Amino acid sequence: MLSYEPPVDEYMFLFKELVDLDKHRHLRGFADLDIDVVEAVLTEAGKLAREVMLPLNAVADREGCTRHPDGSVTTPTGFGDAYRAYAEGGWAGLAAPEQYGGQDFPKTFATAVMEFRSASNQSFDMYTGWGDSIAEILMAHGTPEQCETYLTRLITGEWGATMGLTEPHCGTDVGLLRTRATPQPDGSYKITGTKIFNSGGEHDLTDNIIHFVLARIDGDAPGSKGISLFLMPKNLPSENGEFDQRNAVSCGSIEHKMGLNGSATCVMNYDEAKAWLVGEPRHGLMGMFKLMNAIRRRTGTMAVGVSELATQNAVAYTKERLQGRSLSGPKQPEAMADPLIVQPDVRRTLMKLKSFNEGARALLVWSGLIADVVDRAPDKAEAAAAEERLALITPVIKAYLSDEGFDNAVSAQQMFGGHGYVAETGIEQLVRDCRMLAIAEGANGVQGVDLVLRKLGQNKGQAAFDLIDEIGTQIQTNRKLTPSLSLVDAMARAIDDMREATTHLVELGGRDREAACTGATDYIHLTGLVLIGYMWLRLANAATRQIDEGKDESGEMAAKLMRARFFAERMLPETSLRLTRIKASADNVMALEEQCF
Amino acid sequence: MLSYEPPVDEYMFLFKELVDLDKHRHLRGFADLDIDVVEAVLTEAGKLAREVMLPLNAVADREGCTRHPDGSVTTPTGFGDAYRAYAEGGWAGLAAPEQYGGQDFPKTFATAVMEFRSASNQSFDMYTGWGDSIAEILMAHGTPEQCETYLTRLITGEWGATMGLTEPHCGTDVGLLRTRATPQPDGSYKITGTKIFNSGGEHDLTDNIIHFVLARIDGDAPGSKGISLFLMPKNLPSENGEFDQRNAVSCGSIEHKMGLNGSATCVMNYDEAKAWLVGEPRHGLMGMFKLMNAIRRRTGTMAVGVSELATQNAVAYTKERLQGRSLSGPKQPEAMADPLIVQPDVRRTLMKLKSFNEGARALLVWSGLIADVVDRAPDKAEAAAAEERLALITPVIKAYLSDEGFDNAVSAQQMFGGHGYVAETGIEQLVRDCRMLAIAEGANGVQGVDLVLRKLGQNKGQAAFDLIDEIGTQIQTNRKLTPSLSLVDAMARAIDDMREATTHLVELGGRDREAACTGATDYIHLTGLVLIGYMWLRLANAATRQIDEGKDESGEMAAKLMRARFFAERMLPETSLRLTRIKASADNVMALEEQCF
Structure with a gap:
């Protein structure tokens, strides 16, 4: 295990x-x-x-x-x-x-x-x-009665909640949805349709499951502007007030997936199921965007979690598994072989995993703080600025962290050799499980479009340039505090790359959206690298201060600086490759006719 | 399907x-x-x-x-x-x-x-x-009687063959093996031990299975110099000459793996199983290296095969699946949405897959030809030169193609969105199956060590410099034949990167083997990129000639040139990142104490 x-x-x-x-x-x-x-x-x-x-x-x-x-x-x-x-x-x-x-x-x-x-x-x-x-959706858009009835039960976990979004013919393009809602005289709706990829659509963990369902009210316009949000309990209240009356919502099947086998991914059928509107009709997506953003940050968090678990186990295995000898002479001459961790390529892999996890974790905390400012700042201007920042970094956190988290799970598996391919070891499961993160909650390609067109498209990319300036200031601070750390120069180059890429994409996106999007995934990765580098600058300051204050008995702060160096010298140079791709001609992506594929 | x-x-x-x-x-x-x-x-x-x-x-x-x-x-x-x-x-x-x-x-x-x-x-x-x-091993090292008895049956597929190498405590470090061989008066041996990861160690496809087993003859030295190779039939000949007597070799269990479920990966137990020596005692690894090299090229071939299958299906899906609209205005206004293939990030992915597959396939053919020269050239010097070239590129073909092949299967899966995560679609199986290729037959990290220490370590890297010169000549040829193709300049930069990396690693490897190996995986990828670029140079010439001769009615040659351009402009710049990493200080990988991991 x-x-x-x-x-x-x-x-x-x-x-x-x-x-x-x-x-x-x-x-x-x-x-x-x-x-x-x-x-x-x-x-x-x-x-x-x-x-x-x-x-x-x-x-x-x-x-x-x-x-x-x-x-x-x-x-x-x-x-x-x-x-x-x-x-x-x-x-x-x-x-x-x-x-x-x-x-x-x-x-x-x-x-x-x-x-x-x-x-x-x-x-x-x-x-x-x-x-x-x-709960956030319901608090923002629900009626007092809905809040009263459902919020406490959802928030305490007494009841489960699930989202009904995807349909067989539509995922990303939610505007195509066909699930219909027919108004009833009592103010409720009857919902008919089929949803797929409904995680936890049915299960035995709670007495009731509240389905939040996107559907189109009869007569409403096609496309995303005709979508409303409904609340549909699995069990409805009967006259005695108990939720003991089964609604016409049922699980038709569960998917057999690559991983996440413990999570029931359901096909849900609604056969005139009873539901109530949440918020205004035809505004169903408003609450959904905020929810999706929270879920996207959560997806990044999951990726870091899996990467951490995979890393810890790869480290343990490579310390324990005796195989071959160190290239600089036996390290455990009394044993039949040295542990794998003496091998340079193994160490390079572990350093990559650890320097990512640590920087990415800092990024999660930093973005959590920004989300708190949005929710909790008494000053509206402060909250609004934080909201803009959060909107900018959310697609990066979702896509960059899930891409890298998967890559890390694969790298960790590689450390186990053949034993990593065998189910018994447990590591291959992580690869299968976390593969989902780059796909679900808006596939990573979609995150790129969101970042490059929607986020950079606002105010000529001002949110990105503000971030770049903030990081530039941090680099100047580090020039004084950690002048000898290679991270400072590496970040100076990386932030130049980000500024150049941002300028290019803001300009290009204004006149040729397709061309700009040929570099979208590269821009996500460039920004992700810079953000993690930014976190490392700040961590390096803290570590340096603790060392200077004589508070590093364990050597952990010195180790942090070495991981910062690894990230600077082996990971950050990738920003230059990403910039080259972002600036490459879009023709090599867009010019070929469809039949040439 | x-x-x-x-x-x-x-x-x-x-x-x-x-x-x-x-x-x-x-x-x-x-x-x-x-x-x-x-x-x-x-x-x-x-x-x-x-x-x-x-x-x-x-x-x-x-x-x-x-x-x-x-x-x-x-x-x-x-x-x-x-x-x-x-x-x-x-x-x-x-x-x-x-x-x-x-x-x-x-x-x-x-x-x-x-x-x-x-x-x-x-x-x-x-x-x-x-x-x-x-068969090659047996022909090179077997007795005439062994050849007579086994070769035809193996070569026609009447009987199966399998290799017994890995043991529970030793994979890469085969010298640690514990399987023992005890000489018998009749010239045969009794073999006792346990092998794992024995692909096709037992199955129902053939009447007999010939196990080729590495073991240590009683009294022989520990380490790899005490290893001998044995031939151990599942069914032994009885006195009537029929192979109807069961040998003491048995399958103890089969592994439950991440993928390749149809392939029986067996734990094999030898309980004083009867076997015969192949070749000289204590020279068991001699034949094995040639076999492993053939298998490593085959692994690269498998990776290209899976990448091709994944690509074809991703292309088909993205042409068929209607979702969202083109960023430059509807392409199928009469339909509810445009096919996914109009999206820039989808096209970028497909171009990556196709430009890799095509260049990698050329590399397979080119390396097959080199292998044929080794086997078939009447002139020994020509064969020897080809053998050196083959030794150089084999670890690249194994590791680079299997890394990229896996990455491509993942990218192709991504094109299916959530449907790619569901088993029914079939694409997730390819990801699980081909994950093995980077692990088995010498994990890719080991290929890097082989390339950087063993291959570059001979004659101061002459084989690599010869290859670099040959590619340099090709670039000059292309300057005349395809002067306007961006691939020419891109390859000129890439070959400079390879020359610089090779010079650096030959020098560094001579004085600090560990330091050199911190860049080994990057050098594998750098060389892989250059080799595929080399193939694209030659393909571009052929395509250009056919276009000039008016032989491109279908437009396929023009499409080839566009794929060459994509590879040049978006893939080849990676050599510069690889070089940066290769030249980075080894300290950031090697300096931390083990307890800091």
């Missing part, structure tokens, strides 16, 4: 060194926030992940979910108990408002809990964490 | 334009070689792949292999019939000597057959194609 040690200490380092709490005391809920409480929460979350969820991960992969002839779905052994531990421990509403049973824990810190959970069991994690996201 | 059209025409183009048969008429078997016969063979091979093997691919993935309590193993439905079609069609001995029932088909052309087979069904392919490789 895979082992896992949740990186609580590393998160605490980030909270203390990266977040600068005292600068954020003005945010709602930050005034009297006690960092020791945060540590206690993380420690408990880590324990739950390691002791309860992790042991179910491989079991769930083997067992999968079972759909019975009556349409009910059984989740893998242990998921029921784990879910109870999750809900009863108050984890479902960790970041949700206290008013509805949540704990109002800022996203800055809740990110850590999310990472631990997804690292320990990505399948299980697919059933959780919807409560607070969906 | 996935569809597949074997690229017969493309291979014929390569045979006519790249190989220059008239320059190779002096090679044994090439004198009266008829290109129409080659085309007929490829057409038949393609038919077998598409009609017989492809339909079994998904079935095999679902069914897997079954080991029964008596140790026998059942292969998936249809594999028995397919194997008979394969053996009876004469495919098993296609490239083997006529003397033993083979057809002596040059490797230049046999490569195509190998690609078709592995593309159509990688699991099935794992049972085949050993005959000719192992």
Whole structure:
């Protein structure tokens, strides 16, 4: 079985060194926030992940979910108990408002809990964490009665929630959807249609499941402007007020997938199922965008979690597995061979994994803080600026982290040699599971279009240039604080690349959207590299200060600086390749006729 | 089900334009070689792949292999019939000597057959194609009696062959093996030990399976110098000459793997199994290296095959799936949406896949020709030079093509969106299946060490510099023939990168082997890019000539030039990133203490 040690200490380092709490005391809920409480929460979350969820991960992969002839779905052994531990421990509403049973824990810190959970069991994690996201939609758009009836139950995890978006013929292009909603005299709607890829559309973890469904009201226009959002409980209230009346929503089948076998991916049939409108008719996508953005940041978090789990196990295996000898002479002459970790290519791989994980984790915390500013800043201008920043980096966090997270899982698997290809070792499951992250919640190619056309398209890319300037300032700061670190020069080059790429794409996107999008994926990766480099600049300052203050007995701060160096010298130079591609002629992508493919 | 059209025409183009048969008429078997016969063979091979093997691919993935309590193993439905079609069609001995029932088909052309087979069904392919490789060992090292008894049966595919190398505690470091061989008075040996990852160690496709086993004769030295090679039939000859007596070799279990479910990966137990020495004692690895090199080229071929299959299906899906609109205005205004292929990021992906497949395929043919020169040149100096070249490029073909082939399968899967994650579509299986190629037959990290230390370590890297010079000459030729093609300048930069990297690594490897190996994987990729660029230079010349001669009615030659341009402008610039990494300080990889990982 895979082992896992949740990186609580590393998160605490980030909270203390990266977040600068005292600068954020003005945010709602930050005034009297006690960092020791945060540590206690993380420690408990880590324990739950390691002791309860992790042991179910491989079991769930083997067992999968079972759909019975009556349409009910059984989740893998242990998921029921784990879910109870999750809900009863108050984890479902960790970041949700206290008013509805949540704990109002800022996203800055809740990110850590999310990472631990997804690292320990990505399948299980697919059933959780919807409560607070969906709660936001309901709070913003629902009626007082809807909030009263559903919010507490969703936020406490008493009931499950699921999103009905994709249909067989439409995924990305949600405007094509065919699910119909027919108004009823009592103000409710009857919904008819079929949804696919409905994660947790049916399961046995909760007594009720609330489906949030996109559908088109009879007579409304085709396309995305005719889409409304509905709330459709699996079990409806009967006259006695109990939710004991089965709605006409049923699971037709569950998908057999590459991975995430423990997560029931359902085909859901609605046969005149009863539902209520959420918010205004034909404005169904408004709440959905905010939800999707939260889910996209969460996807990046999941990728870092899986990358961390894969890395920890690759490190353990390469320290333990004796095979071959060090190229500079035997390191364990008494043993039959040296451990794999003495090999340069193994070390190069592990350094890549670790320098990514650490920088990406900082990025998650930083973006969590930005999300908190959006939600919690008393000053509207501050919140609005944060919202613009968040909109800019969300597609990068989703796509860059999921691409790299998958690549890291593959690299970690490679460290196991043939044993990594065998199911028993457990590492191949991570590759299969996390492959989903680049695909779901808006495929990564779509994230590129979002970034290059929608985000750079606003105010001539001002949000990106603001970010570039901020990072430029950071580079200047580091020139003073860490002058000898190669990261400073590497970041100076990388930020030049980003500025040039941004200028190019803003200009090109204004006159030829197709041409700009031939470089979209490269721009996502360029920006991702720069953001992680930015985080490393700040971490390097903190590490240097601790060393200067004589606080590095363990050598961990010196090791951080070495990982910063690795990232600078072997990862960051990729920005130049990305820029070259971004500036390449679009003809080599767009010119060939379709029949030439 | 996935569809597949074997690229017969493309291979014929390569045979006519790249190989220059008239320059190779002096090679044994090439004198009266008829290109129409080659085309007929490829057409038949393609038919077998598409009609017989492809339909079994998904079935095999679902069914897997079954080991029964008596140790026998059942292969998936249809594999028995397919194997008979394969053996009876004469495919098993296609490239083997006529003397033993083979057809002596040059490797230049046999490569195509190998690609078709592995593309159509990688699991099935794992049972085949050993005959000719192992035949080479037996012909080189076996006794006349061994050749007489086994060769024809192996080469015709009447019997299967399998290699027993890996043990639970040793894979790469084969010198650690513990399997023992005890001499018997009759000249045979009794072999005791356990082998793992034994592909086709047991199955129901043939009446007998000949195990080629590495073991240590009692009293021989530890390490690789004490290893001998043995021939161990599953069924031994009894006194009547029939092979009807069961040997003490048995399958203990079969692995549950990430993919390749149709291929029985066996744990094999030898309990004083009877076997005979092949070649000299303690020289077991001599024949094995040649075999491994053939298998490594084959691994690269399999990677191209899977990449081709994945590409064809991604192309078909993106032409068919209607979703969203073109960024330059509707392309199919009458339909509800445009096909995915109008999207820039989709096209960028498809161009990457196609420009790789085509260049890599040329590389396979070119390397097949080099292998033929080794085997068939009457002039020993010519053969020796080819052998040196082959030794240099083999690790690149194995590692670069398998890394990129996997990456391409993942990219192709991405084109299917959520449907690519579902087993039903079939594309996710390719990702799981081909993941093995970077791991098996010498993990790719080991290929890097082989290239940088062993291959560059000989004659101060002369073989690499010879190749660089040859490519430099080609660039000069192209400056005249295709002066306007961006590939020419791109290759001029790339070959400078390769020269600089080679000079650096030869020098560094001479004084610090560990430091040199921190750049080994990057050097593999740099060389792979340059080799494919080299092939594109030559293909571009052929395409240009055909266009100039008015022979491009279909536009296929113009499309080739566009793919060459894509490779030049978006893929080749990666050599510069690789060079930067190769020249980076080794400290950022080697300096951290083990406990910091």
